[in-house]
Amino acid sequence: MSLLGIAWRNIRHRPLTSGLTVFSLALGVALVVATLITGAIVRQAFESGSGLGYNMIVGAKGSPLQLVLNSVYYISRPIENISWELYTEFLPADGRSDARAGRFASSVENAVPICMGDYFRGWRVVGTNAAMFDRLRRGAGEPFRFAAGRNFRDEAFFEGVLGAAVAAETGLGVGDSFAPTHGADDGLEHDPFIVAGVLAATDTPVDRGVFVNMEGFFLQEGHAKPIEDESGEAGPEPAGPVDPSAGPVPLPESRREVTAILVETASLPGLPPELTSMGLRNVINEGRDGQAVLPVAEIRQLLDLFVWPLERLLLLLTVLVVIVSAVGILVSMVGSSLERTRDVAIMRALGARRSHVLLTVLLEGILLAGCGGLAGWLLGHLVVGLIGPWIATNAGVSAGVLSAAPGAELLLVPLLVVLAVAAALLPAVAAYRTDVARWLQGPG
Amino acid sequence: MNRPVIELIDVRKSFTLPGGEPVPVLDVGHFAVEPGEQVALEGHSGSGKTTLLNVISGIMRPDAGRVMLDGIDLASLPEPGRDRLRAERLGMVFQQFNLLPAFTAAENVLVAMAFASGRPDRRRAEELLESVGLSHRLGHRPSSLSVGEQQRVAVARALANRPRVILADEPTASVDPAHQQQVIDLIQDTCRRHEVGLVVVTHAPEVASQFPRRLRIESFNRAAVIPTGGGA
Numbered sequence: 001m002s003l004l005g006i007a008w009r010n011i012r013h014r015p016l017t018s019g020l021t022v023f024s025l026a027l028g029v030a031l032v033v034a035t036l037i038t039g040a041i042v043r044q045a046f047e048s049g050s051g052l053g054y055n056m057i058v059g060a061k062g063s064p065l066q067l068v069l070n071s072v073y074y075i076s077r078p079i080e081n082i083s084w085e086l087y088t089e090f091l092p093a094d095g096r097s098d099a100r101a102g103r104f105a106s107s108v109e110n111a112v113p114i115c116m117g118d119y120f121r122g123w124r125v126v127g128t129n130a131a132m133f134d135r136l137r138r139g140a141g142e143p144f145r146f147a148a149g150r151n152f153r154d155e156a157f158f159e160g161v162l163g164a165a166v167a168a169e170t171g172l173g174v175g176d177s178f179a180p181t182h183g184a185d186d187g188l189e190h191d192p193f194i195v196a197g198v199l200a201a202t203d204t205p206v207d208r209g210v211f212v213n214m215e216g217f218f219l220q221e222g223h224a225k226p227i228e229d230e231s232g233e234a235g236p237e238p239a240g241p242v243d244p245s246a247g248p249v250p251l252p253e254s255r256r257e258v259t260a261i262l263v264e265t266a267s268l269p270g271l272p273p274e275l276t277s278m279g280l281r282n283v284i285n286e287g288r289d290g291q292a293v294l295p296v297a298e299i300r301q302l303l304d305l306f307v308w309p310l311e312r313l314l315l316l317l318t319v320l321v322v323i324v325s326a327v328g329i330l331v332s333m334v335g336s337s338l339e340r341t342r343d344v345a346i347m348r349a350l351g352a353r354r355s356h357v358l359l360t361v362l363l364e365g366i367l368l369a370g371c372g373g374l375a376g377w378l379l380g381h382l383v384v385g386l387i388g389p390w391i392a393t394n395a396g397v398s399a400g401v402l403s404a405a406p407g408a409e410l411l412l413v414p415l416l417v418v419l420a421v422a423a424a425l426l427p428a429v430a431a432y433r434t435d436v437a438r439w440l441q442g443p444g
Numbered sequence: 445m446n447r448p449v450i451e452l453i454d455v456r457k458s459f460t461l462p463g464g465e466p467v468p469v470l471d472v473g474h475f476a477v478e479p480g481e482q483v484a485l486e487g488h489s490g491s492g493k494t495t496l497l498n499v500i501s502g503i504m505r506p507d508a509g510r511v512m513l514d515g516i517d518l519a520s521l522p523e524p525g526r527d528r529l530r531a532e533r534l535g536m537v538f539q540q541f542n543l544l545p546a547f548t549a550a551e552n553v554l555v556a557m558a559f560a561s562g563r564p565d566r567r568r569a570e571e572l573l574e575s576v577g578l579s580h581r582l583g584h585r586p587s588s589l590s591v592g593e594q595q596r597v598a599v600a601r602a603l604a605n606r607p608r609v610i611l612a613d614e615p616t617a618s619v620d621p622a623h624q625q626q627v628i629d630l631i632q633d634t635c636r637r638h639e640v641g642l643v644v645v646t647h648a649p650e651v652a653s654q655f656p657r658r659l660r661i662e663s664f665n666r667a668a669v670i671p672t673g674g675g676a
Contacts, residue, residue, distance in 0.1 A: 346538075
């Protein structure tokens with residue numbers, strides 16, 4: 001029988017005390033694991049959003065952070081719409097009805113409009129054009145890939161593309177149709193769109209988006225800008241045909257608005273792209289039509305101001321919980337020290353060295369911590385799995401049982417061992433110092 | 445002639461009172477136990493028998509003299525060396541049996557093996573328990589064993605590491621008179637079968653009388669306190 005076996009047997013000899021100690025520690029570790037994973041998921045989600053292939057967002061004046069959260073992460077509410085005219089200022093001559101390049105066209109590589117406000121079974125519906133996936137790049141410059149089907153075509157007004165998470169969750173595939181609702185899940189149901197393709201997973205907010213052709217989006221009830229007549233009253237909605245087979249008529253530009261424009265600025269000769277974007281941002285922000293924000297800067301600020309401090313605070317609290325749980329190990333082991341002292345004296349009389357009994361008690365603490373740690377680790381993942389839908393709804397990131405924060409979770413192992421050794425040290429030293437002669441002394 | 449398994453030469457041990465005054469408890473000129481010999485040591489309270497056992501087992505270090513266990517001077521060894529020698533050359537049977545309550549009968553024997561240099565041998569542990577008539581109680585914990593069965597486990601445990609000699613401290617003190625003879629027979633027979641020496645400390649004359657060699661501790665411990673009134 002090894003020292004480990006002796007330690008394990010001692011633990012099993014006190015099932016209630018040992019069980020409660022393990023349970024208490026498991027709760028603490030579960031909290032730490034859940035916090036670590038949630039923090040890592042949120043951080044990874046925000047950081048991945050900073051490499052979506054565009055470096056500027058133009059939207060209505062208001063909170064820059066709200067514009068980023070809405071446009072990049074599909075959370076929070078849109079501020080307001082901006083005019084179609086402002087969008088066309090980013091287009092080259094061949095993209096405009098007047099065949100003249102827009103004011104900002106020379107500073108722009110790509111400008112993709114997005115229109116928001118509709119939902120499909122809780123997922124955000126984004127009206128856009130085919131350039132969203134044909135021209136923008138994701139992450140480190142990779143093109144968007146399709147797990148099934150293809151990108152929607154600009155001329156097919158009622159086609160759409162699903163993000164990987166949406167397709168997995170809804171079960172929709174290429175050729176299926178879906179009808180977005182206006183403003184909320186229980187809002188007015190719009191005309192159906194056909195799924196042209198399903199995007200491969202990107203581990204970015206794009207996975208959670210339902211992307212439809214902006215032209216079809218414009219034709220839905222409540223999406224056209226009201227016409228104001230000379231009396232200043234809003235005119236009727238356009239009577240545009242919505243039957244795809246009949247060939248819909250595009251909404252006139254005068255009645256169009258977009259929620260935001262995703263801009264990839266051009267690299268001007270001799271100038272780094274950062275300078276282009278800074279100059280363009282300043283020009284736009286000096287005007288009255290909208291604001292331009294640099295998402296990376298906003299995300300960095302968001303992380304620095306809120307996410308990281310909050311994560312650190314939560315982690316500190318949960319580490320304190322684990323330390324309290326470790327004190328539970330100490331209390332448990334000190335509580336059984338009288339019984340242990342007798343056992344230690346017997347083992348010493350049988351020839352156990354002081355180092356043997358010291359190690360046995362330390363192993364007992366490490367085993368308790370190990371069991372509590374393992375149970376807590378599993379429980380932590382289970383908790384993340386259970387609150388995953390809540391996180392997805394409120395923070396816009398997907399989380400499940402298998403979500404992990406590998407580096408931080410691995411750090412838990414040495415932390416637990418150190419805590420266990422620290423907690424078991426006092427009873428271990430007491431065992432080390434046990435006076436065998438005194439404890440075995442009989443009469444005479 | 446074989447060397448003694450236990451030999452004490454000019455051994456002295458004193459305790460210090462709270463006031464700093466030393467009180468001698470052991471002063472032995474010479475005491476030896478030959479291999480396979482069975483010896484009964486009788487002594488009244490204060491004769492120094494507990495200290496004698498602690499010194500022979502290496503739990504205590506004498507102030508002076510040599511304590512030879514199987515030819516090795518215990519007094520010259522550091523504590524870990526004495527612990528190891530005790531685990532490998534000496535078997536201990538205690539008055540209260542002192543079995544470990546968390547462990548089964550077989551595991552109590554295995555635990556003793558864990559502190560010697562060899563690997564714990566479950567087969568041997570089971571054979572030892574079978575040899576004391578406990579083959580049907582291998583997986584039972586001390587709390588579910590009778591007093592007599594606990595004593596048998598203690599004897600089997602003492603033999604775990606093939607010791608040269610077994611020290612038994614009042615092995616019949618916790619046993620009712622009807623079973624005392626069984627305990628003595630068990631220990632004596634087992635030691636004979638395993639060719640192991642036996643030193644039994646007892647205050648019971650009827651126990652001591654069954655040993656071929658019977659000594660009063662006062663006869664060789666010059667520091668023993670002689671009780672007034674002449675009681676034993």
